[in-house]
Amino acid sequence: MLYYLSLWTDWISALNVFRYVTFRAFMGAGTSFLLSLLLGRWMIGRLRALKIGQVVRQEQDVEDALQHHGRKAGTPTMGGLLILFTTVVSSVLWCHSSNPQVWIVMATMLFMGAVGFADDWLKLRHRNSAGLKEWQKLALQGAWVVAAFLAIEAVPGTRAVARQLMVPFFKAPVVADLTIPGSLIFMFLVLVGTTNAVNLTDGLDGLAAGCMGSVSAAYLALAYVAGNVIMANYLQVPSVTGAHELAVFCGCLLGAVLGFLWWNAYPAKVFMGDTGSLALGGTIAMVAILIKQELTLLIVGLVFAGEAGSVLIQRGACKWHRWRTGEGLPPARRPFRMTPIHHHFEIISKERARAEGRSPDAAENSVVIRFWIVSIVCALLGLATLKLR
Numbered sequence: 001m002l003y004y005l006s007l008w009t010d011w012i013s014a015l016n017v018f019r020y021v022t023f024r025a026f027m028g029a030g031t032s033f034l035l036s037l038l039l040g041r042w043m044i045g046r047l048r049a050l051k052i053g054q055v056v057r058q059e060q061d062v063e064d065a066l067q068h069h070g071r072k073a074g075t076p077t078m079g080g081l082l083i084l085f086t087t088v089v090s091s092v093l094w095c096h097s098s099n100p101q102v103w104i105v106m107a108t109m110l111f112m113g114a115v116g117f118a119d120d121w122l123k124l125r126h127r128n129s130a131g132l133k134e135w136q137k138l139a140l141q142g143a144w145v146v147a148a149f150l151a152i153e154a155v156p157g158t159r160a161v162a163r164q165l166m167v168p169f170f171k172a173p174v175v176a177d178l179t180i181p182g183s184l185i186f187m188f189l190v191l192v193g194t195t196n197a198v199n200l201t202d203g204l205d206g207l208a209a210g211c212m213g214s215v216s217a218a219y220l221a222l223a224y225v226a227g228n229v230i231m232a233n234y235l236q237v238p239s240v241t242g243a244h245e246l247a248v249f250c251g252c253l254l255g256a257v258l259g260f261l262w263w264n265a266y267p268a269k270v271f272m273g274d275t276g277s278l279a280l281g282g283t284i285a286m287v288a289i290l291i292k293q294e295l296t297l298l299i300v301g302l303v304f305a306g307e308a309g310s311v312l313i314q315r316g317a318c319k320w321h322r323w324r325t326g327e328g329l330p331p332a333r334r335p336f337r338m339t340p341i342h343h344h345f346e347i348i349s350k351e352r353a354r355a356e357g358r359s360p361d362a363a364e365n366s367v368v369i370r371f372w373i374v375s376i377v378c379a380l381l382g383l384a385t386l387k388l389r
Contacts, residue, residue, distance in 0.1 A: 025251030032090035036259020047076035080276020112282030116274035157241030197308035198281030220250035300382030310341035
């Protein structure tokens with residue numbers, strides 16, 4: 001909305017700054033960050049007053065992790081509403097309102113946030129960690145894939161490259177036309193996979209928010225390149241008309257998650273819940289889809305991919321053993337002590353601390369910070385793929 005101030009440059013030349021994508025991206029980040037700081041304490045108080053507290057899952061096989069995370073029961077959850085609100089408000093202020101890509105991404109964020117809200121609400125209502133069934137989540141996410149695909153096909157800027165399959169390190173599309181069924185399947189895998197991967201990562205204080213910060217920053221740069229014809233042609237990546245406004249949106253998202261991290265860092269005063277994690281995963285996946293950097297997300301978001309992969313490996317091993325023997329796989333023979341993998345490292349870190357005579361209380365925070373470091377390195381490696389083609 002503030003972009004239109006640039007139309008008054010004939011009277012006030014300084015207003016021309018509102019045309020610049022970089023300026024609006026940074027200002028969007030600052031706006032959402034400040035809004036998060038200003039509204040965070042009030043929202044936490046409201047969530048606490050409404051008794052919207054975290055329901056901790058029961059894990060029978062790992063008593064150490066159960067004892068540690070049991071203390072988090074009752075911490076206000078659904079804090080993802082703060083991320084959604086600050087991102088949307090900041091985006092409306094700083095993004096070009098006529099850009100369809102921004103509205104597609106924003107609608108994806110709100111829809112996935114609504115799915116997460118329903119999941120959180122059911123958990124609170126029934127006082128357990130079940131929430132929506134897996135097939136219900138997949139059905140809702142699949143329905144949105146179809147709706148988003150139709151919207152993408154209707155936008156000239158994205159229609160030209162929508163069905164291409166781009167692979168990192170390759171200059172030209174590996175597949176020029178995936179066809180409609182192939183495009184829908186691929187889009188479903190990217191959107192659903194990323195959404196649920198971020199959801200799985202949200203298990204330690206500040207982990208998902210911190211990692212999403214580096215991922216958002218990387219896709220801010222990638223979207224800026226995709227929307228700049230000269231840079232896109234020079235780096236030989238798909239040029240997508242209007243994608244530069246997604247850089248502004250990613251800036252708003254970056255500020256929102258960093259502002260939320262202020263309240264979510266160890267020891268967390270609020271959790272984002274599925275309201276936040278599903279919304280964040282769906283949002284960054286849709287940005288990747290629109291700028292044709294879907295597979296780059298495996299590099300930039302390697303932490304998310306690793307979290308989801310650990311769950312798949314653990315489940316696969318347990319099911320394979322049960323199919324062969326008819327019995328459950330003993331904990332000692334499982335690939336990981338506990339999944340998602342951040343719990344595996346948390347348990348090991350706590351055991352090592354006890355063996356060395358140190359307090360195990362800092363184990364969670366040390367795991368989170370190391371995951372942040374990995375996420376930052378992966379974001380830089382993802383940006384490096386722009387030159388390695």
